[in-house]
Amino acid sequence: MPRKNALNGCLQAVIPYTPRYPQTEIHPQLESHRFCVLVTHRQMGKTVCTVNHMLKSALVNPLPNARYFYVAPFLKQAKMIAWDYFKRYTAVLPGVKWNEAELCLTLPTGAKIWVAGADNPDALRGTYADGVSLDEYAQIKPGLFEEIIRPMLLSRTGWAVFTGTPKGQNAFYDLFLFAQKQARQEPKTWWCGVYRADETGVISPAELETIRQSTPANIFRQEYLCDFAASADNVLIAIDEVLQAQNRSYGPTQLSGAPRIVGVDPARFGDDRSVIFCRQGLQAFAPQVFTKMDNMALSARVAQTIQSFRPDAVFIDAGCGSGVIDRLRQLGFTVTEVPFGSAPLKEGRYANKRAEIWGEMAQWIKAGGALPKEAALKADLCAPMYDFDASGKMRLESKEKIKERCGHSPDLGDALALTFAFPVRAGACYRPEFARSEYGVL
Numbered sequence: 001m002p003r004k005n006a007l008n009g010c011l012q013a014v015i016p017y018t019p020r021y022p023q024t025e026i027h028p029q030l031e032s033h034r035f036c037v038l039v040t041h042r043q044m045g046k047t048v049c050t051v052n053h054m055l056k057s058a059l060v061n062p063l064p065n066a067r068y069f070y071v072a073p074f075l076k077q078a079k080m081i082a083w084d085y086f087k088r089y090t091a092v093l094p095g096v097k098w099n100e101a102e103l104c105l106t107l108p109t110g111a112k113i114w115v116a117g118a119d120n121p122d123a124l125r126g127t128y129a130d131g132v133s134l135d136e137y138a139q140i141k142p143g144l145f146e147e148i149i150r151p152m153l154l155s156r157t158g159w160a161v162f163t164g165t166p167k168g169q170n171a172f173y174d175l176f177l178f179a180q181k182q183a184r185q186e187p188k189t190w191w192c193g194v195y196r197a198d199e200t201g202v203i204s205p206a207e208l209e210t211i212r213q214s215t216p217a218n219i220f221r222q223e224y225l226c227d228f229a230a231s232a233d234n235v236l237i238a239i240d241e242v243l244q245a246q247n248r249s250y251g252p253t254q255l256s257g258a259p260r261i262v263g264v265d266p267a268r269f270g271d272d273r274s275v276i277f278c279r280q281g282l283q284a285f286a287p288q289v290f291t292k293m294d295n296m297a298l299s300a301r302v303a304q305t306i307q308s309f310r311p312d313a314v315f316i317d318a319g320c321g322s323g324v325i326d327r328l329r330q331l332g333f334t335v336t337e338v339p340f341g342s343a344p345l346k347e348g349r350y351a352n353k354r355a356e357i358w359g360e361m362a363q364w365i366k367a368g369g370a371l372p373k374e375a376a377l378k379a380d381l382c383a384p385m386y387d388f389d390a391s392g393k394m395r396l397e398s399k400e401k402i403k404e405r406c407g408h409s410p411d412l413g414d415a416l417a418l419t420f421a422f423p424v425r426a427g428a429c430y431r432p433e434f435a436r437s438e439y440g441v442l
Helices: 023-032 046-060 075-090 144-152 171-185 205-214 217-223 239-246 295-309 322-330 353-366 375-381 399-406 411-418
Strands: 003-007 011-015 035-040 067-072 097-099 104-106 112-117 131-134 159-164 190-195 260-265 273-280 288-291 313-317 336-338 386-388 394-396
Touching: 011 046, 023 035, 023 046, 023 190, 035 046, 035 171, 046 067, 046 075, 046 112, 046 131, 046 159, 067 075, 067 144, 075 104, 075 112, 131 144, 144 159, 159 171, 171 190, 171 399, 217 239, 239 353, 239 375, 260 295, 260 411, 273 295, 273 411, 288 295, 295 313, 295 322, 313 322, 313 411, 353 394, 353 411, 375 411
Parallel strands: 035 159, 035 190, 067 112, 067 131, 131 159, 260 313, 313 336
Antiparallel strands: 003 011, 097 104, 104 112, 260 273, 273 288, 386 394
16 A cells, blocks of 8 residues: 655655555565565565665654665666656655755655665765665675675664675675574564565566576576575575475375375474474475474374374484484384484485485475475575585585574475485375375375
């Protein structure tokens, strides 16, 4: 809906802006957090969104002589992208003044907004800011925020919004990872949002498919699927492979006779998640995800899952799952512990068990595996990097390094990978009376 803004405490004006999804979801986050990192696909409308956020902030700011800055990588680019938007949306405001020479507009409240380029950073030194928008941050020279923008925000406790589309693992990627960590540690101060073209609906599915077919795969993943690792050659599972798997599904007839397997990854500590993942053949079902759940409560959840899903095998990470494993065995359930550091079955291909189960899961996805449409799962599956040891065996990036780099542990990915721990024969636990369950007809 158009937003109403108070001018000088009495006059009302309606800016001709009607946000659409995902702008409707983004605006509340921008207004409630001081630092925001927004990763979006091309043509999502991020500039229009941040321009209007800045206008509203400037119009309702009660402080005198409010100052705001919209910054793009180059001054010419900033003028082309944002200046016309600012003029269009402020044209309805009585008394607004536009200075074309300085690319500065003065609102009826006295607040000023400058459109500037990061190619002349010294022009920004020595002033203060109530708010700054840094657009196309992947192309902005590293160090601009720390050296110049951050000091500008001190005296007024100003806010900053960083927006852009990935361009490899550069400064924007580093900021994205940092923001993810900070959002967990300071959820009232930091926010990080990712909006991919296959999720927003801004580009129609037909048009997006046309773009995909006519665009190099790595460019499509980068520009439209917001994949920072699109140009990297050491990502085990690419995001487009995950998206294809999330668009597949199999019915009961197609799954008939396939083994049913449960993978359980108990939380290690802090904000890690405990996850229960069920899979039958080529179909993985929606995971059960828990935070801050103790071993007894998790054991009860796993027991319930076993009774309803009737799996042929249950694999549990032995690293932090000993308490869960012992309790389930005490209750009479047959479960298998899986030490991630143990020897793999395919010793000539993988360095350890964790590398093997992830490698086998990656092959399963490529071979037609169907995944649930879970955003967190998408992020987890695309997180790990891999390399090879001196003997040519594949090694997977450790959970600790992934958490340090991305701000979270790939718990959902590990739980699904556990369903590939060992070969499983179908039918061992089948019971006719459990032929129907929450997972469908088995």
